Amino acid sequence: MSGARAAGHRVPFKRAAVAIALAAAFLLVVALPIAAQSPEGLLWKREWASRVQAVAISEDGGLIAVGSRDNSLRMFDGSGEQLWLFEAENSILGVDMSPDGQWLAVASEDRFVYLLDGKGNQLWNYKAARPMNNAAVARDGSLVAATSDDLSVYVFDQGGNLLWQEELGIGVRAVDVYGSGEKARVVLGSDDGLITIYNREGRDLLQAWLDYSVVSVSVTPNGARILAGAGDGSAILLNGANGNQIWSFKTEDTVKSVSLASDGSIALVGSEDGSAYLLDRDGLLTHQFRQDSEVLSVALASDGKRLSIGTVSGAARIYDRAAALSGAARSSAQRQRTVFAVFGVIALLVLAAVWAARNTAAGQQVWQRSAAGPLGVLQIMWSARLSYILILPTLALLLTFNYYPAFSGLYHAFTEWSPGVRTEWVGLSNFHSLTENRFFLSGFRNAAILVVVSVAKTMTMPLLVAEFIFNLRNRFSQYWFRTLFVVPIVLPAVVEILVWNNIYDPAIGLLNETLKLVGLEELTRVWYGDASVALGSIIFIGVPWVNAFALLIFYGGLISISNEIIDASLVDGASTWRRFWSIDLPLLMGQVKLLLILNFINAVQTFELVFLTTGGGPGAATYTPALELYYKAMRMDRMGIASAIGMILFMIILAGTIVNMRFVSSSTEYEA
Amino acid sequence: MVTVRDGEGAEGAATVGAQAKSGDRAGQAMLSSHSALAVLRLSGGQALLYAVLLILLIVTFVPIVYLIALSLKDNGQIYGRFWSMPDPYRWENFALGSLAIWRAVLNSILTSGSSTAATVVLASLSGYVFARHRFPGKELIYTGILALLMIPPILTLIPAYVLILNMGLENTYWALILPWTSGGQVFALLLCRSFFATLPEEFFDAARIDGASELQSFARIAVPLSAPILVTVAVVRLVTTYNQFMWPLVVISSPKKQVVAVALTQFTSEIGVTDLGPQMAGYILASIPLIVLFSFGMRHYVRGLTAGGLKA
Numbered sequence: 001m002s003g004a005r006a007a008g009h010r011v012p013f014k015r016a017a018v019a020i021a022l023a024a025a026f027l028l029v030v031a032l033p034i035a036a037q038s039p040e041g042l043l044w045k046r047e048w049a050s051r052v053q054a055v056a057i058s059e060d061g062g063l064i065a066v067g068s069r070d071n072s073l074r075m076f077d078g079s080g081e082q083l084w085l086f087e088a089e090n091s092i093l094g095v096d097m098s099p100d101g102q103w104l105a106v107a108s109e110d111r112f113v114y115l116l117d118g119k120g121n122q123l124w125n126y127k128a129a130r131p132m133n134n135a136a137v138a139r140d141g142s143l144v145a146a147t148s149d150d151l152s153v154y155v156f157d158q159g160g161n162l163l164w165q166e167e168l169g170i171g172v173r174a175v176d177v178y179g180s181g182e183k184a185r186v187v188l189g190s191d192d193g194l195i196t197i198y199n200r201e202g203r204d205l206l207q208a209w210l211d212y213s214v215v216s217v218s219v220t221p222n223g224a225r226i227l228a229g230a231g232d233g234s235a236i237l238l239n240g241a242n243g244n245q246i247w248s249f250k251t252e253d254t255v256k257s258v259s260l261a262s263d264g265s266i267a268l269v270g271s272e273d274g275s276a277y278l279l280d281r282d283g284l285l286t287h288q289f290r291q292d293s294e295v296l297s298v299a300l301a302s303d304g305k306r307l308s309i310g311t312v313s314g315a316a317r318i319y320d321r322a323a324a325l326s327g328a329a330r331s332s333a334q335r336q337r338t339v340f341a342v343f344g345v346i347a348l349l350v351l352a353a354v355w356a357a358r359n360t361a362a363g364q365q366v367w368q369r370s371a372a373g374p375l376g377v378l379q380i381m382w383s384a385r386l387s388y389i390l391i392l393p394t395l396a397l398l399l400t401f402n403y404y405p406a407f408s409g410l411y412h413a414f415t416e417w418s419p420g421v422r423t424e425w426v427g428l429s430n431f432h433s434l435t436e437n438r439f440f441l442s443g444f445r446n447a448a449i450l451v452v453v454s455v456a457k458t459m460t461m462p463l464l465v466a467e468f469i470f471n472l473r474n475r476f477s478q479y480w481f482r483t484l485f486v487v488p489i490v491l492p493a494v495v496e497i498l499v500w501n502n503i504y505d506p507a508i509g510l511l512n513e514t515l516k517l518v519g520l521e522e523l524t525r526v527w528y529g530d531a532s533v534a535l536g537s538i539i540f541i542g543v544p545w546v547n548a549f550a551l552l553i554f555y556g557g558l559i560s561i562s563n564e565i566i567d568a569s570l571v572d573g574a575s576t577w578r579r580f581w582s583i584d585l586p587l588l589m590g591q592v593k594l595l596l597i598l599n600f601i602n603a604v605q606t607f608e609l610v611f612l613t614t615g616g617g618p619g620a621a622t623y624t625p626a627l628e629l630y631y632k633a634m635r636m637d638r639m640g641i642a643s644a645i646g647m648i649l650f651m652i653i654l655a656g657t658i659v660n661m662r663f664v665s666s667s668t669e670y671e672a
Numbered sequence: 673m674v675t676v677r678d679g680e681g682a683e684g685a686a687t688v689g690a691q692a693k694s695g696d697r698a699g700q701a702m703l704s705s706h707s708a709l710a711v712l713r714l715s716g717g718q719a720l721l722y723a724v725l726l727i728l729l730i731v732t733f734v735p736i737v738y739l740i741a742l743s744l745k746d747n748g749q750i751y752g753r754f755w756s757m758p759d760p761y762r763w764e765n766f767a768l769g770s771l772a773i774w775r776a777v778l779n780s781i782l783t784s785g786s787s788t789a790a791t792v793v794l795a796s797l798s799g800y801v802f803a804r805h806r807f808p809g810k811e812l813i814y815t816g817i818l819a820l821l822m823i824p825p826i827l828t829l830i831p832a833y834v835l836i837l838n839m840g841l842e843n844t845y846w847a848l849i850l851p852w853t854s855g856g857q858v859f860a861l862l863l864c865r866s867f868f869a870t871l872p873e874e875f876f877d878a879a880r881i882d883g884a885s886e887l888q889s890f891a892r893i894a895v896p897l898s899a900p901i902l903v904t905v906a907v908v909r910l911v912t913t914y915n916q917f918m919w920p921l922v923v924i925s926s927p928k929k930q931v932v933a934v935a936l937t938q939f940t941s942e943i944g945v946t947d948l949g950p951q952m953a954g955y956i957l958a959s960i961p962l963i964v965l966f967s968f969g970m971r972h973y974v975r976g977l978t979a980g981g982l983k984a
């Protein structure tokens with residue numbers, strides 16, 4: 001800064017400037033690789049025109065089977081070379097492979113379940129009434145289980161003989177098999193949230209209930225752990241011995257596929273939210289594999305070293321787990337380098353300023369004017385040490401609880417943030433995902449409406465009432481009206497909302513009861529439950545909106561208008577109406593501006609008003625961005641996306657504040 | 673501000689009233705030109721003002737009256753005779769309601785009170801330093817603090833929550849007291865600094881000549897003289913923190929430590945009260961600290977918010 005000022009004065013400046021520019025460029029180069037990151041741990045991928053609906057992987061990750069909508073099942077080796085191809089009559093919906101890769105069970109929309117050997121030869125098939133949607137095979141091929149859209153499960157022996165069949169009468173597509181020979185067991189999950197373990201003869205050994213439909217299950221070879229993926233987006237690990245829940249992990253959309261390593265210590269969860277999540281033994285996220293579209297199928301090798309992911313866009317990707325994790329670590333190292341680079345640049349600027357101050361004429365002038373050299377400044381600072389000590393507690397608190405969170409929020413808006421686990425730089429992808437989040441978009445629209453309404457409420461009713469009270473001739477009435485209108489301020493804000501919840505209560509609320517009383521029964525409704533009136537109901541809260549605070553401010557402004565001006569207007573024969581527009585309103589611009597900005601800032605952050613009334617519903621009808629922020633952070637652990645929402649709201653408030661200051665103050669000057 | 677101008681306003685209104693009355697009596701005087709008509713129109717106008725104000729007042733009070741009425745009924749009275757007055761009055765609702773929320777109210781008073789006290793102490797100290805001391809970097813630091821006024825709470829909510837988690841303070845009173853103390857300081861510092869700056873320099877010079885130390889002149893001169901502004905800061909902070917909802921909701925999970933604003937919303941689920949009456953009684957009881965506070969501090973509250981807002 002001072003360097004630029006000094007540019008014209010001395011030649012050495014140029015040399016120093018070049019040196020500093022070079023150093024800055026070097027620092028940027030150090031930081032640059034962040035932009036050119038490659039997807040971490042990706043071994044290879046194959047892409048087709050049609051969606052990949054089923055993937056399976058062998059124990060050592062050396063064989064990968066990929067079933068897709070183009071009716072083909074392809075077998076690849078570990079390096080991605082295609083070994084063989086099997087074609088069914090219709091799309092492949094499910095595939096399972098024994099750990100050694102010698103047995104493959106394939107379910108297809110052509111209504112068949114096939115058992116293949118390791119070379120891709122068909123051993124037998126069986127046809128159901130409706131498409132087969134999933135299949136599983138025991139490690140020795142001695143048992144094959146298949147689920148079908150005819151709401152039944154079919155269980156076969158190695159030779160393709162039907163051992164038993166059960167019609168569940170409810171959608172079923174989650175199936176897995178553990179154990180071998182006579183000890184083989186079938187684990188089945190259905191749309192009513194029931195997980196059942198059957199023995200070879202079809203007797204149920206254990207049942208566990210989940211709250212949502214079970215879309216996929218995976219079980220360890222010893223049956224000790226069962227991982228279930230549910231329709232509400234959660235993946236739940238159960239103890240196979242007693243059906244107790246061990247942990248659960250929440251994704252943002254239906255979990256289409258889950259896979260467990262053989263010791264249950266690693267879990268892979270594929271969700272329609274477009275990511276596959278790698279979890280550790282406690283259900284904590286260790287890595288997130290972002291895909292370009294919904295994840296339909298995932299498979300994890302028994303040793304947990306390799307994994308494959310199939311997506312709607314027709315891509316099958318094979319990852320190396322260790323490389324993916326170290327890649328994440330590497331990216332965090334890169335981030336540290338960025339931080340280092342930023343601080344480096346700042347340090348360089350300081351250096352440049354110091355250098356300029358010492359070596360250029362203008363800089364020296366500034367230097368000497370401010371102090372008698374560096375020692376002088378230190379001396380002054382030392383002699384003022386008491387001042388610094390006294391403000392130290394304030395500064396320490398502000399830096400810790402205000403400055404640090406603010407910058408942390410701005411930074412983490414660009415990251416995938418799981419505090420205590422992992423922080424990964426993802427660039428703009430949080431913002432990108434927000435543009436497709438219907439809750440956020442609807443929240444945005446609602447926030448805009450709430451801002452306009454809130455400003456309108458505050459600018460009309462309180463001002464009107466303040467004018468009316470001001471125009472009363474009786475001092476006594478003035479006092480009492482003013483006091484009474486201010487009384488409601490003693491209710492905590494939350495209580496007002498809760499009382500209004502009660503007024504809107506569909507069963508015994510004041511509003512519906514009043515409507516019944518006056519014979520307008522057809523107007524009664526579930527005020528918060530009806531998407532067409534829910535937002536209106538929320539806005540209506542607090543009618544007639546004589547906000548006590550705004551009233552006091554306007555009234556204070558009115559009584560501070562000097563009597564001379566009002567008398568003069570009376571003498572001139574101005575009507576009350578005329579006086580309001582030509583005298584009161586222009587003189588109240590300061591108050592208007594204050595209330596405008598306070599209301600704007602509060603309305604943009606609307607949270608309680610929605611959280612305590614409709615909770616955002618019905619659907620997304622009354623969401624606000626702050627509400628979505630809360631849900632994302634507290635219910636889905638998406639701190640990064642929540643920070644991105646916070647950052648967007650911050651920007652809006654900043655812009656609104658600046659506009660308000662510019663626009664309203666200039667018009668005040670003009671009016672006055 | 674309101675007090676002083678209140679007098680003026682009342683005077684002004686009285687003048688207008690006197691004019692109107694004289695016009696009424698004499699049939700002419702100040703508004704002589706079209707007096708009779710004007711008088712009629714004016715008194716008609718006054719009646720209209722009263723009518724509109726009364727209607728608005730009644731509508732404003734409907735929820736409060738409804739709240740009080742429900743708080744004195746039992747479920748049978750509410751569902752059976754919705755429109756009738758409470759009969760008999762169920763005063764025991766208030767006993768039940770207070771059982772359910774007394775702890776939350778105490779939590780609120782404790783956290784609001786201690787964070788407010790800390791804010792007042794710290795902000796008056798640093799406000800004094802910023803107003804009266806000269807030291808390198810003063811304006812820079814002060815601007816840096818004021819810049820925080822531009823940071824909305826929604827931006828810092830999640831990072832501050834993570835910070836509290838990392839500090840291991842979640843679900844403790846500290847998770848409320850520390851951030852509230854810190855956050856309140858910005859506005860408090862603004863008020864304190866501008867007030868301290870108006871105190872005449874001579875007082876402090878005299879104290880220095882008499883051998884008072886900096887801290888002594890702060891404690892013996894600045895603080896007593898600035899009592900009104902400190903009360904203002906305290907009232908605003910007490911009301912603000914007492915009403916806080918989102919932050920306690922995020923950082924406090926145990927019902928035993930929850931503050932009243934959040935506890936009220938979890939009334940039924942946590943305490944097992946399903947009757948409406950005790951619930952409504954609880955709402956009223958939760959307002960008592962604010963009623964007490966506002967009964968003496970209303971003008972401080974308005975002055976504080978206005979000053980903070982206008983200067984920001």
